[in-house]
Amino acid sequence: MAAQRTCILRSFPVSGAQRSARLHQTPIALACVLRHCQRHNSTNSDSQRPVSQATVPDQQPLETSHLNPLPDDYSRFIFQDKCRSTIWSGSGGDGCVSFLREKYVEEGPPNGGDGGSGGSIYIQAVEGLTSLHKLARRGVIKAGRGKNGQGKSKGGKRGEDVLLQVPVGTVVREVDRYDPVAEEELRQRHERMKGSEEAEEEQEEQEFGITSIRRDRWVLYPGANPSDYLTTVFPKISPRRQHIASMEPKQPISLDLSHHMDKPMLLSAGGVGGMGNPHFAHRAMSRPKFASRGEGGKRLELEFELKLLADVGLVGKPNAGKSTLLRSLTNSRTRVGNWEFTTLEPNIGTVVIDNHKGRPLVELEGRKPRTNFTIADIPGLVEGAHLDRGLGLGFLRHIERAGILAFVVDLSVGDPIQGLKNLWLELGEYQRMREAEHALKLEELAWPAPVDELPDFFSSEEAPEPTFVVPDTSSTSPKQDLNPLPELKMPPIHTKPWFVVATKADLPETQEQFQALRNYLAAVEKGEADHPGGLQEGWKERVCAVPVSAIKGEGVARIPRLVMELLG
Ligand SMILES: Nc1nc2c(ncn2[C@@H]2O[C@H](COP(=O)(O)OP(=O)(O)OP(=O)(O)O)[C@@H](O)[C@H]2O)c(=O)[nH]1
Numbered sequence: 001m002a003a004q005r006t007c008i009l010r011s012f013p014v015s016g017a018q019r020s021a022r023l024h025q026t027p028i029a030l031a032c033v034l035r036h037c038q039r040h041n042s043t044n045s046d047s048q049r050p051v052s053q054a055t056v057p058d059q060q061p062l063e064t065s066h067l068n069p070l071p072d073d074y075s076r077f078i079f080q081d082k083c084r085s086t087i088w089s090g091s092g093g094d095g096c097v098s099f100l101r102e103k104y105v106e107e108g109p110p111n112g113g114d115g116g117s118g119g120s121i122y123i124q125a126v127e128g129l130t131s132l133h134k135l136a137r138r139g140v141i142k143a144g145r146g147k148n149g150q151g152k153s154k155g156g157k158r159g160e161d162v163l164l165q166v167p168v169g170t171v172v173r174e175v176d177r178y179d180p181v182a183e184e185e186l187r188q189r190h191e192r193m194k195g196s197e198e199a200e201e202e203q204e205e206q207e208f209g210i211t212s213i214r215r216d217r218w219v220l221y222p223g224a225n226p227s228d229y230l231t232t233v234f235p236k237i238s239p240r241r242q243h244i245a246s247m248e249p250k251q252p253i254s255l256d257l258s259h260h261m262d263k264p265m266l267l268s269a270g271g272v273g274g275m276g277n278p279h280f281a282h283r284a285m286s287r288p289k290f291a292s293r294g295e296g297g298k299r300l301e302l303e304f305e306l307k308l309l310a311d312v313g314l315v316g317k318p319n320a321g322k323s324t325l326l327r328s329l330t331n332s333r334t335r336v337g338n339w340e341f342t343t344l345e346p347n348i349g350t351v352v353i354d355n356h357k358g359r360p361l362v363e364l365e366g367r368k369p370r371t372n373f374t375i376a377d378i379p380g381l382v383e384g385a386h387l388d389r390g391l392g393l394g395f396l397r398h399i400e401r402a403g404i405l406a407f408v409v410d411l412s413v414g415d416p417i418q419g420l421k422n423l424w425l426e427l428g429e430y431q432r433m434r435e436a437e438h439a440l441k442l443e444e445l446a447w448p449a450p451v452d453e454l455p456d457f458f459s460s461e462e463a464p465e466p467t468f469v470v471p472d473t474s475s476t477s478p479k480q481d482l483n484p485l486p487e488l489k490m491p492p493i494h495t496k497p498w499f500v501v502a503t504k505a506d507l508p509e510t511q512e513q514f515q516a517l518r519n520y521l522a523a524v525e526k527g528e529a530d531h532p533g534g535l536q537e538g539w540k541e542r543v544c545a546v547p548v549s550a551i552k553g554e555g556v557a558r559i560p561r562l563v564m565e566l567l568g
C-alpha cells in the first residue's frame, strides 16, 4: 500500500486527483481516485498509444487533435464550490484633538480633523468566474482602516474598500457576526433601562470598566494622564454608522447571486470615523480637550456555496464522451481520456452562436437575443450513484439550475434506452433526496427558539427594537450552523426540457442502437411509452436524440440550434 501511495505521488503530479481527494474525502471517492491513477498509469505505460485506439479496435487510430487529445493535453481547472471566509470591514480613524496656533493667538479655537471612515466590503457576481478557490485562499479578508484626523482641520483618509468577486450562482449565507456599533447601542440601551441611579452606582462599582469603555470611545489631548479619563466630563454620544450602512443586506445575510451584477453590492459598511474636538465645543467649554474615536469595523463570518449556472447540463455515464462533446461544442480544454472518471470536477464551456459577427443567429421571442449559451460537464454517474457509488450524486447540484438537460449516451456500449432509464433513475433519487432535505430544513425552522437564549433584559416590559438584537458573538453557536441555505426557486428536475445526445455514432454497429433509441423517444413523445424516469408529469413535449461523433466533430452543429429552440 505504501508503495502504491508513493507511486501515486510520483506519477500523478498534475494534482487533479489530489485535489479531488481533498474535495471528496470519502473512502469511495478515494477508491475512485486510486482507480483513476491506476488507469492513468496504465495509459502512461503505453504512453504513445493514441487515446482512441482502445475505443476503435478495428479501425485506424484517429489522429490526435483538439477533440482527440493526448491525456496530458488539457488545461488545469482549479475548482472549489464551497468555502467559509471571515470578513472585517475597516474601523473608522480617530478624531483629532488640536488647537489653532498662530502668532499673537495664545489660545486658538479647536481645529482637530475628523477621522476617515473605514473601508467597506462589497460583493459582485461576475460571469466568467467558475470557482470559489480565489476567495477561499484569501482566508480572513480585511478592509482598510480609516486614517486619524489631523490638526488644521484635516480629515483622515478613508480606508481601502474590498471587492469580493464571485461566480454567478453563488449563495452567500451568514454564519456569525460581531458588530461593535450594535453592541454599544445595546449597552447604552441597557443602561437607560436600568435607570440613572442604578447606573451611577454601577459606575462607581466598575470604575475600571468605565475607564476602559471611555478609553475605547474617546481620545484625550496628548500628554493627558490616564486618570483624566475619569475626571473629564464627556458628552453623551450615541454610536454612529456610515450613511451607506442602510444599503447593507438584511441580517442575517442570505443572498442568492444568480445574475451577473453590473455594480457591486454593499455587504458590510466600514465604521464611521471619529469626530475631531471642534464638534464638542460649546459656550461652556470652548476648548474641549478630547475627540471621539472611530467606530470599530464589523466582523462577518460568511459561507459561500457555488452552484454552477449553465444553460445546459450534460448528464451521462463515465466514459460516455461528455467532455469530448464539450470540447467539440466549445473552446473548452477539459480533460478527455479513455477511462472512467476522467472528469473529477465540473467544467463549464461557452458555445458562441453569433460567429463573432455581432449578429445573433437565433432571436428569441420577447427576449434579448442570445449570442451564446453555457454548458456544464460534470463527472459521470454510475449505476447506484445515489448509494454513493462512483463519485455519488453530489455533482448533480451543479446542473440542478441548468435550463436544459442533455443526456449523453454511448451507442457503442450496451442498450442506450436502458442507459437513459438508469440516468433518469439516478436523477429521480437525487430529486427525492433534495425534497427530503428541504422538508427537514422546514421542520428545523418550525422549532421555536428556546427562550433562555434571549438576554435577560429582553424579558422586561419594553420590547427590543429588531436592529439592536445582536446574536451572541462570543462564540459561533452550533444552532446557527444548522440554518439552512436560502431555498432556491428552481423547478423540479423532471420538468426541465431535455434531449439525448447519442455519441460515438462513428463506431460500427451503432446504427441499430440509434434507431431503437429514436423509436423509443418518439413513442415517449406521443405518450405511447412511459417517461424514461417513470414520471407521469415529466417533460416529454419535444424529446429527441441527436446522433453525433464528437471525436470527429460530426453532427454536433445541430445541438446549438436545438438548445436555442428549447431555451426560447
Ligand atoms: N469513437 C469515438 N470515441 C469517442 C467519441 N467521443 C468520445 N470518445 C472517446 O471516449 C473516451 C471517453 O471520452 P470522455 O469525453 O473523456 O468521456 P466522459 O464522458 O467525459 O468520461 P468521464 O469524464 O470519465 O465521465 C475518450 O477516449 C474519447 O476519445 C466519439 O464520438 N467517437
Ligand SMILES: [Mg+2]
Residues within 6 Å of the ligand: 322, 323, 324, 335, 336, 342, 343, 377
Ligand atoms: Mg469527462
